[in-house]
Each structure stands twice: as structure tokens, then as C-alpha cells.
Amino acid sequence: MEEVRVRFPPSPTGYLHIGGARTALFNWLFAKKHNGRLILRIEDTDEERSTQASIDGIIDGLQWLGIDWDEGPYFQTDFAADHVAAANRLLASGHAYKCFCTKEELEKKREAAMAEKRSEVGYDGTCRHLNAEQVRAKEAQGIPATIRFKVSNRPGTLFYDDEVLGRIERTYSEIEDFVIVRSNGKPLYLLCNVVDDIRDRISHVIRGQDHMTNTTRQVLLYEALGAKLPVFAHMPLTLDLQKRKISKRSHGEVVAVQFYRDMGFIPWALCNFLCLLGWNPGTDREFFSREELVETFSLSRISRVNSVFNFKPGDAKFFTDPKLIAINEHYLRTMDPAELGQLVRRELEAENLWDPAYATSRSDWYLATLDLIRDRFHTLKDFVTAGRAYFSDQYAIDAKPLAKNVLKQPELAVWLPQLAERYTVLAEFNALSTEQACRGLADALAVKPGVLINGMRTVLTGQLAGPSMFDIVATLGRERVVARLRRTADLFAAP
RNA sequence: GGCCCCAUCGUCUAGUGGCCUAGGACAUCGGCCUCUCACGCCGGUAACAGGGGUUCGAGUCCCCUUGGGGUCACCA
Numbered sequence: 292m293e294e295v296r297v298r299f300p301p302s303p304t305g306y307l308h309i310g311g312a313r314t315a316l317f318n319w320l321f322a323k324k325h326n327g328r329l330i331l332r333i334e335d336t337d338e339e340r341s342t343q344a345s346i347d348g349i350i351d352g353l354q355w356l357g358i359d360w361d362e363g364p365y366f367q368t369d370f371a372a373d374h375v376a377a378a379n380r381l382l383a384s385g386h387a388y389k390c391f392c393t394k395e396e397l398e399k400k401r402e403a404a405m406a407e408k409r410s411e412v413g414y415d416g417t418c419r420h421l422n423a424e425q426v427r428a429k430e431a432q433g434i435p436a437t438i439r440f441k442v443s444n445r446p447g448t449l450f451y452d453d454e455v456l457g458r459i460e461r462t463y464s465e466i467e468d469f470v471i472v473r474s475n476g477k478p479l480y481l482l483c484n485v486v487d488d489i490r491d492r493i494s495h496v497i498r499g500q501d502h503m504t505n506t507t508r509q510v511l512l513y514e515a516l517g518a519k520l521p522v523f524a525h526m527p528l529t530l531d532l533q534k535r536k537i538s539k540r541s542h543g544e545v546v547a548v549q550f551y552r553d554m555g556f557i558p559w560a561l562c563n564f565l566c567l568l569g570w571n572p573g574t575d576r577e578f579f580s581r582e583e584l585v586e587t588f589s590l591s592r593i594s595r596v597n598s599v600f601n602f603k604p605g606d607a608k609f610f611t612d613p614k615l616i617a618i619n620e621h622y623l624r625t626m627d628p629a630e631l632g633q634l635v636r637r638e639l640e641a642e643n644l645w646d647p648a649y650a651t652s653r654s655d656w657y658l659a660t661l662d663l664i665r666d667r668f669h670t671l672k673d674f675v676t677a678g679r680a681y682f683s684d685q686y687a688i689d690a691k692p693l694a695k696n697v698l699k700q701p702e703l704a705v706w707l708p709q710l711a712e713r714y715t716v717l718a719e720f721n722a723l724s725t726e727q728a729c730r731g732l733a734d735a736l737a738v739k740p741g742v743l744i745n746g747m748r749t750v751l752t753g754q755l756a757g758p759s760m761f762d763i764v765a766t767l768g769r770e771r772v773v774a775r776l777r778r779t780a781d782l783f784a785a786p
Numbered sequence: 787g788g789c790c791c792c793a794u795c796g797u798c799u800a801g802u803g804g805c806c807u808a809g810g811a812c813a814u815c816g817g818c819c820u821c822u823c824a825c826g827c828c829g830g831u832a833a834c835a836g837g838g839g840u841u842c843g844a845g846u847c848c849c850c851u852u853g854g855g856g857u858c859a860c861c862a
Contacts, residue, residue, distance in 0.1 A: 300862085301862090302862040304861080334862060335862095336861090336862075337861055337862060339861090340861070340862085341862095390860095394859085394860055397859090397860090398859085401858090401859090413788095413858065435860095437860050456791070456792095459790075459791085460790090461790070462789090465788075465789055465790095466789095467858080469859095470859080472860080473860040474860060475860080477860085479859090479860070479861085479862090480861070480862045481862095483862095484862080499856090500790090500791065500792090500855080501855095501856055501857075502856095502857095502862095503790060503791070503856070503857075504789080504790070504857045504858070505862090507789095507790085525791085527791090527855095528855070528856075530854090530855075532796095532797085534854060534855065535855090536855080536856085564798095567798060567799080569798090571798085571799060571800075573800075573801095574810090575800080575809080575811075576810095577798095577799095577810085577811060577812095594798095594799080595792060595793095596791095596792060596793070596799095596855095597791090597792070597854080597855060597856090598797085598798065598799090599797060599798080600797090600798095601796080601797040601798075601812085609813085612797080612812085613797080613813055614798060614811075614812040614813080615812095616812090617811085617812055617813085618812085620825095665825095666823095666824060666825045666826095667824040667825070668824095692822090696822085726821095729821095739821090740821065741821050742821095744821040744822075745821065748821080748822060748823095754822090754823085755822070755823070756822055756823025756824065757822070757823065758822095758823090758824085759820090759821080759822090760821055760822075761821090
């Protein structure tokens with residue numbers, strides 16, 4: 292195979308959403324798999340809607356996901372001269388013509404056609420047959436003109452072989468003469484995109500099925516420009532539960548890549564989830580490292596069916612697709628502790644809970660603690676919320692465990708400080724010795740150990756649930772445990 | 787409406803004519819484990835859109851119907 296060159300060409304008119312991220316991911320995977328190159332090209336020819344904030348957001352999002360590119364970012368507007376030159380070539384070779392119809396006239400015609408449910412809603416070809424004289428006359432009058440591509444009126448069909456869909460055919464007569472240059476002289480997407488792909492020597496165009504009608508027209512452009520066709524691969528779209536195309540406008544934050552970073556997702560977990568949306572390896576395998584996925588990926592296993600992003604607005608537990616949450620949890624529990632340590636470090640830093648010693652003298656303690664508590668967490672955020680008591684003495688006591696495990700048992704205000712005293716005199720302070728001391732006290736008081744254990748869990752961590760109690764005690768250390776247990780009475784004084 | 791694409795559990799999907807009594811994952815339900823809650827493990831519920839063909843045999847091939855999606859801009 293010749294050199295593989297693919298591209299991700301977002302238009303900077305909004306934030307990077309998961310559909311776009313998936314397209315970028317598939318291109319990245321394909322490039323890596325074939326030792327090819329991924330080109331990032333910002334298609335900013337829509338001056339009115341393109342923004343710098345969007346460009347920054349897209350780049351940040353890709354970087355966060357770990358999708359790196361080999362060339363670019365190129366900016367489409369920097370190549371305006373290429374696009375204009377191509378349009379002029381098309382004009383000169385008779386593949387395009389000037390059209391003097393106004394936008395308003397065309398809209399009126401189109402609306403009328405739509406209203407009457409006529410099939411021919413496309414351009415009617417008014418200016419297609421203007422002779423040189425007529426064109427000169429119109430120009431002399433100063434009437435602005437767009438440039439339209441002259442679609443061959445030969446009978447039959449045009450086709451291309453899609454890597455995922457197979458042969459796609461369309462009859463020439465169904466394709467209207469489309470505009471390639473605005474009346475203000477600025478070339479349009481259909482043309483720019485092809486000119487850039489030719490210049491960038493793109494070998495494979497991997498994009499959404501929403502581009503399929505563009506592709507048939509662009510095939511015409513490649514032909515007219517005398518360029519070799521790239522291989523096309525149209526990916527299925529991602530829809531919502533109502534089967535509608537997802538967009539930030541109608542779905543809000545959940546479809547923005549940024550959201551997942553803010554919610555504490557592991558970047559690769561999102562990638563892993565996204566790749567499973569519309570692609571599968573043909574085996575039962577669902578978790579892949581980067582290397583494994585690059586190795587396994589292939590265009591031919593991309594699904595032809597649109598997939599649904601299973602998100603139910605208003606569901607607190609499943610604030611995004613449950614499978615994505617499950618995949619994130621899986622990585623949270625199984626990933627290399629040191630790597631997890633880096634991710635959690637950022638969360639701790641953001642909360643001013645990071646102690647530089649965690650990277651040096653207390654590194655063992657830090658990683659062991661993460662390993663102890665990671666099992667019941669869902670996202671990276673949990674380390675600084677539910678897990679806050681492990682890193683700070685300023686932590687909230689949840690109302691539910693407070694009521695259930697502490698307030699119901701007023702004697703704990705005395706018992707827990709008593710336990711603290713027993714802990715002070717322990718020769719060895721570890722999970723075993725603290726458990727023995729605790730059960731010993733329970734015996735002496737003639738209460739079930741659970742009363743003491745659940746009470747101390749609440750006092751020590753503020754949480755209803757958590758790891759095995761005496762592992763927590765050992766992790767927190769004698770000083771913190773004793774201090775916290777001694778203050779138990781304070782909880783009863785609260786308003 | 788025209789054209790194009792698509793159609794297996796709630797969701798993501800396996801399935802390329804016999805290995806399908808339709809498999810896996812998530813979700814859900816039940817059980818085990820247990821100081822809590824998880825994790826983990828075990829088990830259950832749950833799908834071939836409908837109708838015609840072709841064939842000894844169809845989830846798999848063909849046709850029709852239905853349904854869904856995309857697109858029809860001087861946006862990208």
C-alpha cells in the first residue's frame with residue numbers, strides 16, 4: 292500500500308463533541324496502524340462562525356484524549372489562493388460556469404418546489420447555458436456571480452467503492468450543479484476540502500455518513516481536477532435515544548469532550564468507549580491498550596449501522612452512557628497505580644490537597660492509598676470528594692451515615708474516644724492490632740462490633756461505605772485516627 | 787417529497803447458508819462474599835421489524851412493506 296495519509300478537518304464553529312472525537316480517533320488509529328500520518332486541518336473558511344475559542348477547544352480536547360497528529364494544524368484560509376486557482380482552472384476547462392442567479396431567487400424557487408413536493412428542488416440550470424456574450428453582458432452590469440460546477444449530463448451512474456459500505460452509486464442527472472465559489476469570490480467547502488486533500492496527498496477519507504452526498508459531488512471534482520480518488524470510508528453516525536443526531540445545541544454538555552475531562556474521566560477510557568461505538572474487533576474483547584487497539588483496528592470492521600449514545604437526561608446515576616461509566620470504572624480499578632497517581636495528582640492539586648511528599652518520601656503511602664480506595668469509585672473526582680478524608684482533615688460528614696451510624700447511638704460520643712485511648716497505647720498500630728483493640732472494646736462494652744465499626748467509619752471518613760475498616764485505620768495512621776475519634780462528641784453538638 | 791444509507795436483547799454488538807437451543811458486554815433482577823459499601827464470582831429476564839420468495843436448510847441470499855437515519859445552502 293502506498294503511504295497512508297489521513298486527516299481530521301474540524302470546522303471551528305463549536306466545541307469538540309464525541310462524534311467528532313470518534314472520527315478523529317478512527318483516523319488516528321488507522322494512521323498508526325499503517326505507519327501513516329494524521330493531518331489536522333482546521334477548516335475555517337466560514338468566517339462568520341469560526342472562532343479562536345473553538346480552535347483552542349478542539350486542540351485541547353484532542354490533546355487530552357491523547358490523539359496526536361503528525362502535521363498541522365493547517366488552516367484552510369491560508370490556502371485560499373489554491374482554492375481560487377482550482378476554481379479558475381475548472382472555469383477555464385469548461386467544468387464550471389458563472390451563475391448570476393441571486394440567493395433570494397433561488398431560495399424562492401426551492402421553497403416553492405419543496406412546498407409542491409416536487410422532486411426537482413435543486414438548481415434549475417438557468418445560467419448553465421449562457422453564452423459568452425450573455426456572460427460578458429451580465430458582468431458589465433456588475434451583477435455578482437457565483438461559480439457552479441457543471442455536472443455532466445451523461446446518462447448512467449457515477450460510483451465509488453466505500454471501505455465500509457461497499458459500492459455507492461448515483462445517477463448523474465440527480466446531481467445538481469453545485470456552487471463552488473461564493474459571489475464574493477470565496478471558495479466553498481466542497482471545493483476547498485478536495486483541493487486541500489489533493490495537496491495534502493490524503494490517501495483515505497474517513498468521515499461520517501452525513502458526508503455521503505458530499506462525496507458523490509466531490510468525486511466529480513477529483514475527476515475534473517485530474518486527481519486520483521482517495522479511498523472513502525463513511526462511518527455510522529452517533530445518535531441519541533430518540534435517534535437524533537447528537538449536538539451540543541440540543542444535548543448540552545454530555546456530548547462535549549470537555550465534559551468528560553471536567554467529570555474526571557480517564558482519557559483512554561473515553562477513547563476505548565468511543566471506538567466500540569460503531570466498530571468491534573470481531574471477538575469478545577472490549578478493553579484495549581493503545582497499542583492493542585492500533586494493532587486490532589481495521590476499517591472493514593466498522594459497522595454500517597448508526598449507534599445510539601445511551602444517555603438519559605435527568606438520570607443522576609447515569610449522567611452519561613452507562614457503558615462509558617463502566618469502562619471508566621474498569622480502568623480506574625485496573626490501571627497501573629503510578630499512572631493513576633498522575634491523574635489523581637491533578638485532581639488533588641486543583642483542590643489544594645496535593646502534598647509534594649506524595650511524589651517522594653510518601654509515594655508508597657500515596658499509591659497504596661489510591662489502590663485501597665479506587666475499587667468503589669466511578670471517576671477521578673471521587674478521590675477528592677468521597678475520598679477527601681484520606682488527604683485532608685477538612686472533610687464533610689455525609690448526612691446519611693451520620694444519622695444512621697452515629698446519632699442513633701449517642702454512647703458513641705464516649706465509646707469512640709475510649710477506643711482512641713486504647714489506640715494510643717498500642718505497641719504496633721496496624722490493621723490487625725487496631726481490629727483486636729476495637730473488638731476487645733466491643734466485648735467490654737457488650738455491644739456488637741459493627742456498632743463501633745460503622746460509627747468509626749463515619750467519623751473517620753465521613754462516608755457510609757468504604758474499604759475494610761481497619762485497612763482504613765492503618766492507612767490514616769495513628770495520629771489522625773486518634774484525633775478524629777476523640778472529636779466524636781462534636782458531631783452531636785452540630786445544629 | 788427526491789436521492790442515498792441502514793435494520794439482532796433497553797443500549798453497544800457477535801453472526802458472511804447448517805457449529806444458533808442466537809453468543810458477549812453494559813444496564814437490570816436474584817444469589818454468594820461481608821464490619822459498611824463496593825469489587826469479585828455465580829445465575830436469571832431480555833432480540834433476529836413484518837411479509838413473500840430462493841434453498842434439503844435463512845438471523846445470514848433476493849424482493850416488497852414498514853421503520854429509522856442522512857442529505858437536498860453563496861455552512862462545514
